[in-house]
Amino acid sequence: MKKINYIIISAALAVSTSSCDYVLDVEPTTQFNEIAMWSDPDVADGYVIAAYNTIADHSNLRSNTRRFYDAYTDLYKSTSWDQYEHMYNKNLMETSKFGKNNASDFSIWGEAYTRIKRTNILINSIEDKGAKFGEQWQKTRIAEARFCNAINYWFIARAFGGAVIRTPWSGIKGKTDDGQYEADRNRARASEAETYDYIISEMKAAIEDLPLKWDESKYLGRATKGMAYGFLSRLALYAHDWETVVEAADKCKELGNYDLVADYANLFKLDKDAENRKEVIYAIYGKKDITKFEFDSKMRPFGDGKVYNTSANSMGQIVPTSELADSYEFKDGTEFDWSTWSKVTDATGKRLEDPYTYREPRFHATILYNGATWEKRTIETFVGMNASIADGADAFKEYVNAGSTAGHTCTGYYMRKYLMENNSEWTTKQSWITENVLRYAEVLLNKAEALAELDRISDALEPLNQVRKRVGLPAKTIADAPDKESFMKILRKERICELAGEGLRYWDLRRWKIAHEVIDGQTVHGVRIARRASGSFQYTQVDCDGGNKRIFQQRYYYFSIPADELTNNKLCLDNPGW
DSSP, X not given: OEEEEEESSOSSSOXXXXXXXXXXGOOOOSOXXXXXXXXXXXXXXXXXXXXXXXXXXXXXXXXXXXXOGGGGSSSEEESBSSOTTOOHHHHHHOXXXXXXXXXXGGOOHHHHHHHHHHHHHHHHHHHHHGGGGOHHHHHHHHHHHHHHHHHHHHHHHHHHSSOOOOOTTOSTTSSOOOSSSHXXXXXXXXXXXXXXXXXXXXXXXXXXXXXXXXXXXXXXXXOOHHHHHHHHHHHHHHTTOHHHXXXXXXXXXXXXXXXXXXXXXXXXXXXXXXXXXXXXXXXXXXXXXXXXXXXXXXXXXXXXXHHTTSOOTTSOOEEEOHHHHTTSOBTTSOXXXXXXXXXXXXXXXOBOSSSSTTBOHHHHHHEEOTTXXXXXXXXXXXXXXXXXXXXXXXXXXXXXXXXXXTTOOSSSOEEOTTOOTTOTTHHHHOBOOOEEEEEHHHHHHHHHHHHHHTTOHHHHHHHHHHHHHHTTOOOOOTTXXXXXXXXXXXXXXXXXXXXXXXXXXXXXHHHTTOHHHHTTTOOOEEEEEEEOTTSOEEEEEEEOSTTOOOOOOGGGGSOOOOHHHHHHOTTOOOOTTO
C-alpha cells in the first residue's frame, strides 16, 4: 500500500486516503474485484469515491471547452466557427446540428446511465458486504452513492425531461436492473415531474445518512448533510418545488455553516482555496503536475502569446460578450448604458473617463477589458483609428463565418475568471485551477428565486441583497421589485453577474423556458474600440455573429433520446418534435 495524496475529483477539498494506486481509476461495474474491494475499508472507499466522478464528467473547465455551457448563451462567444474541437457557433446557427437521436454536445444520456448502473451495482455490493466495516460505515457509503446518483439523474432530466428510472432495487431479481433480463431492459420513461420527485427523494434519503462532517485529517471533501442540502436547493429549482428550495437553503446554512467570503475575486484564485471553503460548497480541485487541462492556453488574451513566447493563435477561444459586460452596474448601483455612461459621476463627483474603471467588483473579477491591469501589463483591445496608429497587443478582430479570429477577441473582451494569473508555468504545466461547482452565493440566489415564486417578495429581497452587499452594491427594495415579474428581472441579472462563466446560464434559460426569447433570432454584441492619435478612444457597439441569427427551437427544451436507448428499450418513447 502506498499513500495517495490527492484524489482529484472530490468535494470541497481534494480527498486524501490510503489505498492502492488503481483505486483512482476504479469504475464500479459488474466485475467487482470482491476480494480486493472488501479486504480493507480504504480500498472499498476508493470505489465509493469513484462515484463522484460523475460531477467531473460535466466539468465546466476540463472538457476541452466542449462543455463551457455559457458559450451556448448570450454571455460568451466562441471566436471560431467550428475549430478548437468545439462547435458553439454552428450549433447555435444550424438546425442540422441537433436532430433525431442527436443532442450534439448535450449527448450525455448514455454517459449518465453508465454512471448510474455502476453506482447502483456499487450500492448492492455495499449492502451485501459493507456491514463488515460497521453499520454506520455501510449506511454512510450508500448515502454517498445515492447523493451521486441523484445528481446523475438531474443531468439527464435537465436535458431530456423524463428519465428511465433504474434503481439498485428495481431489477426483477430485486437488485439493479442491469440489462441481463428482458423485463429490466424494457422500462418506460417517468414523466418529468416524476423524475424530479425521484431526484429530490433520493437526495433527501442520502441526507438522512450523510454525516455532518468527516474526519478532516483523512476524509475532507466528501458529501455532508450541509453540502447535500446545498445541491438540493439547486435541484429543487428545476422541479419548481419552491418550499424545498427554501428549506434546503436554510439547512445548508445551518448544518454546513457556509457564508460569503469578503472578496469575490478571491473565489477564483488558487492560493485562496483554504479561506474560500467558507463559501465553496463543492469544488473540483486540481494538483500541479497531476491535473492538466488547457483552460489558460485556450482562454488567455492574445497579447500573452508574445509575453510568454508562445503561439497566440489558439488563445482567446471563448470571450465575454457585451450582453455580459453591460449587465454589471457601476459601483454606486447605477445601471450601465452605452448612451449615458459618460454622464455618470464617480464617488468624487467627477465624470467618468472610461466605461470600465468605475464598475462593480464582479465585473473586474470576471472580464479583461481595454485598460485592465493584467499581470505586469495593461490589456489593449483597441485598434488604431487609422493605419498610422498601431493596434493594441490584444486587438479586437472582427468575427467571420467559417473561420476564426486566430486568438483575438471578437467582442472587445477576454475572460478573466478562472485564469491562473501570475502563473508563468501555464505554457508547460497547463492549468490546475480549482473549479467551483457550487457556492453558497448560488444557494442564496436559489432561495431568493423560490421565495419570489411563493409571492414572498419582501423575504426574497433579503438573500438577494446579501449577495449584492458582498460586492458593495446598494440593496434592492420593494419599490424596485413590487411584484414577482420585476423581482425576477432583477434576480436573473444578479445570477448573470454573480455566476457568469460557472456553467449555469444555459440551464437557467432552459428551466425558465425563456431560451427561445434570449437566443432564437438574436445575435450577441461586442465593442470595437478605436484609438485616436490623441490617445482617447471611440467606442462602437458591433454585431459579433457574422450576420447570422441564432437558433433555439421550442423542441430544443427536450432533446431527442439516443437511438441505442430507443432500440434496446421497447417501452422508451422519444420526446415530441423529433
